[in-house]
Amino acid sequence: MTGSLMAAAAPRTASGKRRRRAPAWLAAVPLLAFTAIAFGVPAVAMLGGALTVDDPATGVSSYGTENLTASLQGAYLTALLGSVKLSATAAGLAALLGLPLAQAVVSSGSRALREAVLTASGVLANFGGVPLAFAFVATLGNSGVLTRHLGLAEQGWSLYSFWGLVLVYLYFLIPLMVLTITPALDGLRTQWREAARNNGATGLQYWRHVALPVLLPSLLGGLVLLFGSAFAAYATAAAMVGSAVPLVTLQISDAISGNVLVGQENVALALSLDMVVIAGLVMAVYLPLQRRSSRWLA
């Protein structure tokens, strides 16, 4: 602790007194030390806790995989699968809907429209969490404006359901898709379309054989990014549905706040570890795709 604090103080005095050539990497030491403490220690604690099994009878704890096994069974497994299903559905729909929207903006050629949509997307993609949940509750919730005026409740509509959550998640996922896919659409050269047309291809054939294959890495990259974003979301669901829809984030929060059996904290940590593994897989897919798509867009 003291050592890292001294290291943290070192670079500033060094550069301030202009001692002969303080190595540049010293300036990165505070950042790395901070991350090691504020991020590394909780991460290690989570890993350790997930792998620690407390025996309630004897009070002895030992290392084992029982928590991980428990986190993949019963209600926990249902929640994990529920999260995966919700995130995959919402991400897939957002990709399907975001692509034509981005293409409409890019191909319109209007600079004002483009700036407006991209700026709005920047705001909306960050508009997750509590305010989003409340906006939809006010619109389509039990006493929401549309629910009341259109009599949706009589037709069996409920916002506090799987499809209700999908509808809400699309609100920040579609803008995220637009932001992700726009650079790739910009990279589609007009010459490719002209060449396809000169060879007698229809618009559909151009998309099928030229544009989509070029866009595919970006599309898939965007898809996993959206999946990860929906998978990690907690505040929106917590503020909106409580625990009406089984989600892994809601299960973890229940277990942490002690709403379930005592001694489940370590299962919550094991669930967290499951989430990290899934999110890690997402990034492992995303980064190579990102690199691959940049080959065409250079």
Added chain:
Amino acid sequence: MARLNRSRSAWRPLVLGLAGLYFLVPLAASVIFTVDVPGQGLNVDAYTKIIGTEGFTTSLLLSLALAAVTIAVVLLLMVPALVALRLGAPRLKPVVEAVCSLPLVVPPIAFVAGLGTVLKWGPEHLARTPLFQTFVALQNPDFPVILVLAYVVMALPFTYRALDAGLQAVDVRTLVEAARSCGANGTQALVRAVLPNLRGALMNAAFLTLALVLGEYTVAQLLGFRPFAVWIVNISGSQAQMSVAVSVLSLLVTWVLLLALSGAGGRAPGATRPTRTSKASKG
């Protein structure tokens, strides 16, 4: 650029219209929800009563204070490190990039689960050591330092990308060399030559961090603190209208801040990947 399929361009207004509908209706409905109270007709009580409501000022001030300290810490940690890496240790750059991206792999809820475990060590194992006082101070309800630590970690990926994009657009080496040959020392070169050129990126990073801290709910709620977002959820049970009104206002404030920012020469957050201007006009 020639429009190739002008004949079939009817799909474009349709797509844009539907998108506009989907994104505007919830906002409009929220406003209607706050002013049109069933049985009472139109009134703006939900808005006028906000300031007097118990907890509003304290929770908002707490969030703003947390945001200010988080922004200061993030920038103090990141800016010198990124500038120095660019100048003298480019080989360390992938390491810093990876470290700053790691929080993306750990969802906030998993992070707070780990954080909560660490905080429990205090009373369980460290009660008789001086470290215990540190744990108590970290969780001071008037200003929970632990939240600042968490928010700095969560802001790392965004601020890294914003600052890195800014640094790419500036020739830091030449700037520093020029400043040094005019007699500046390292700190002066950073503060007087490099930072002014990074204004847009710094504002971007600060804004993203501000938005993150003001909207953050997960960590604060699970650790038992009550900043702004947690307060809104707490009052939503008893005062639905007002909680929606506050949500609408917070979106408006965010929007105004963003527009001011792009007006000041920054770029829209989210569009952090620098797009070449030559392509921006492509049809």
